[in-house]
Amino acid sequence: MTRDQEVRRRNVKNSRIASDIKREKEHKQSKVSLAILLFGISGLITLVCVVRYFQYRSYLREKVAIPVDAPKVLPKEAGTVEADPERFWGSYRPQLYFGLKTRSPASPLFGFMWLNQLTGQMPPPLRHWCDQGDGLLRYGWTKHDGVNFGIQEIEDKQFSLKTVFVKQQGGSHGGDWTARISAAPNDPNHPAVVSFMFYVALDGQGTLEPVLAKNGKYLTSVRGTSQELGSFELFFPKSKTDSSPRHSYLITYAPQIDKLKEVLLSGMKVDAWDKARTKIYFTLGGRLVPRDAPGPNYVVHQVTVQLPFEMEVIFESGSFKNRPDVLAGQVLTDLLSKHESNFDKKFTSVFDLESKGYKTNEIAFAKAALSNMIGGIGYFYGSSMVQSKYNKEPLDYWNASLYTAVPSRSFFPRGFLWDEGFHNLLISQWNVNISKDIISHWLDLMNIEGWIPREQILGAEALAKVPAEFVVQKNENANPPTLYLALLKIIEHYSNSNNEGSQSFLKAVFPRLKVWYDWYNTSQVGERPSTYRWRGRDAQTRRELNPKTLTSGLDDFPRASHPTDDEYHVDLRCWMALASKLMSDIAAIVGEDSGAYLATNKLLTDNSLLDELHWSEKKQQYSDFGLHTDKVRLERPKPPPNLQPGQRPPQTDPEQVRITLSEPEYRFVDSFGYVSLFPFLLKIIDHNSPKLYKILTDLKDPRLLWTDYGLRSLAKTAPLYNRYNTEHDPPYWRGAIWINMNYLALGALHHYSSTQGSYSEMAKSVYDELRINLVTNIFKEYKRTGFIWENYNDKTGEGKGCHPFTGWSALVVLIMAEKY
Incomplete structure (x- = not known):
C-alpha cells in the first residue's frame, strides 16, 4: 500500500x-x-x-x-297580561288578611291593615299579615272563583269585617278592580272605633304621586306608573255610611317590602281628639320621605271611624279608555251579584252536594273550603337557597316565578311540592287551567339533575315567615311526587271532555317529567334492587328519639331507628309505582315509547316481590326495613362524676338525648300506621289478595287506626304512638288524623268497593262509615272554632296544628262530593 x-x-x-x-x-x-x-x-x-x-x-x-336542559313548559310571555288578562290581577298575597297584586315579578303591592283604637295598647294591635297570635275568631274566603271576585269574612274580637274585590276587564294592562271593605260591631251596645288603612307600595321600579285634598288633610288618590301596568290611579272616594270619619295618611319610603307594617308603625303619631284629652288615637304622620330616598314608594290612606262603616278603594288602569261605568256603588254590587250567582251555579254543577243530601250550612262550608284553597293561591318571585354535597356554602337558585296554592295563610304561606299535588286534586276539579298553570310553574323550577326544591321560599315576604334552619334546600332530598296525582285528574278531565287539544299540555310537560322521573330512579334508589330510600335522614343525631324523614312528607313517622344506606321505604316504592304508571299513560298519549315505564310499573306492582321486600310475617303488615330497635328513650345526661365541692357541671341543664337500650338489628320496622297502608292507598294490592282483607280488618280496629273522626296516623299499639321526638318536639305524624291520607284511604276504599273482587262489600262498608266520620268531624270543628285545621286529635276530634289550614284539609269538599 x-x-x-x-x-x-x-x-x-x-x-x-x-x-x-x-x-x-x-x-x-x-x-x-x-x-x-x-x-x-x-x-x-x-x-x-x-x-x-x-x-x-x-x-x-x-x-x-343550573336549569334543566329541556324546553320550558311556560312560554316567555307567561307572566304578562297578554298571556292571561283574566287572571293577571288577584289576591296573590295569601299571607295577608287582604292584599292584591299582579302575576308579574315586580308588581305594585296593594294591601289592607286595620287597628282597633282606644285599647290603650302600645304599640296598637295592627293587623296585616295573617297571624295565629292575633287571636282572630275566624277569617277566610266564603266565595272566591280564582278569576273574577272574592268575598272574605273576618271576625275580630269586638267587630266583624268583610272584604270584597271585583275585577273588570278592559284596556291593555289587566283592567280595573275595586275593593269594598265594611265592618260592624259584634255588640251594638259596645261600639268600636277602628282605623282602616289601605296602601300601595312599589316592589322595585315605578313611581307614586299622592294627590291630596285642597285642604291637604287627606288623600283623594294616588297616581302611579309601573312597567307592567303603565299608568294607573288608586282612588279613595268618601264613604256615604259615616259623616264624620277622621283621615290621615303616610307618604314615605320603605326599604323592604317585608317591613311595611314596621314602617307604618314608625310613621304613626298620637293625637288627642277631645278637649279633655282622654281619648288617644293613633294616626299617620303625613309626608315622611327620608332625604336620601329616591322618592316615595309607599303611600297609606287611613280612615278612623266608629263602626259600622264601609269604604271602597277603586283601581283604574290608564289604558282602559272606554270604561262604561266606574266600578263602584251599585255598579259594583250588581257585578258582584252576577259573579256570586255564577259561582253558585258552577259549584252545584261540579260538586252537586244537594243531591247527596247536604244541608244549606254544610254546602256553605264546602264553598268556603274550596274558596280558601283558591283564595290561597299566591304568586311569588325570587330565588331559593340551595346546596349540594359539593358546596360548603349555599348558592342562589336562579330567579323564577311560582304560581301556587299554599297550605296555610298564617303558618305556611309558601309553596310545598308534596302539598301541591294534593291541592290540585281539588283545584283541577274547579278550574283545570289554573291547575295546568300551577303544575307548569313547578316543573319549570327543575334543575339540570331533575331535582325540584321541595319547599319554595321566593321573595322577601315569604322568606320573613321561615325559620333559618328550613331555608336552604338540599339537592339529595326528594318529596313524594304527588304532582302525578294531579296529572291523573287532568288526564281524566281531558278524556271526559273529549278535548281535541288535550295533548298540547301533556306534550309540553313530558320532557321535564322524564327528567324528574329519572332523577327519582337514580337519586332515591336503595342498595337492594327494586327498593327505594328517602334521603335526608340524620344518622348522627343524638336528640331525636327517631330521626325524622322530612323528605317523605310524614316528618316524624317512625322509620328505622338508626339510619343507614341499607334501609328501604315502602311508601317511596309505592309512589314510584304510581309515577311509572302515569309516565306510561302520558307517553302513550303523546306518542312516546312507554315500554320502559310499563316494565317498571309491572315490577313495582308485582305483589309477590312487594311482599318479599316489605311484608312482615311477624306483624302481618307492610313495613319499612332497616337497622332498628324499639328500645329507645330520651334521658337527660347525668352530670360528670367526681365533681369537686362547689364545682358546676359544664352545662347545668343539658337537653335530653336518646338512649338505646338494646342493640339495633336489620329488621322490619313494625310500627303500624299510614306508611303500612301505602300499597293499599295507591291501589297496588290485588283485589283478591288476603292481605287486602287483613288491611280492611285492621282499618276498623280501634286499637290501631280507627277513630270516630277518621284514621289516625299511627296505631295506639305502636311504641312511639304520641311520643315526643325530642324534648321540645311534640308528636306530629304519631297519632293525629290527617285529611290528605284519609282522602287517599277513601279513594282506595271506593276503588276496591266498586271493582269486582272478594272484599268489595267489606270495602264499601268501611268506606261509608269512614266518610261520614271525617265529614261530620271536620264540619263540627269548623262550626265550633271557625277554622279548618292542619290535623285533628284522634281522641277528641278537636282541630290541631295551624289554622286556617285550607291546603289539603280542603279535600273534604271532594270527600263530600265523592270525587277520588
Missing part, C-alpha cells in the same frame, strides 16, 4: 469516525429534544387535566343551580 493510499484510508476512517460522532451527537440531541417534547406534552396534559379537574369540580358545585 502506497503512502497516498494509506493517507486516503486514514482520512476515510477519520471521516467515518467524525460522521459517527456527529450522528451520535445528533442522536443524543434528538433524544434530549424528544425528552423535552415529551416532558412538555406530559406537562401540558397534566395542566389540562388539572384545569379540567377544577372545571369539573366547579361544575359539580354549580350544577345544583
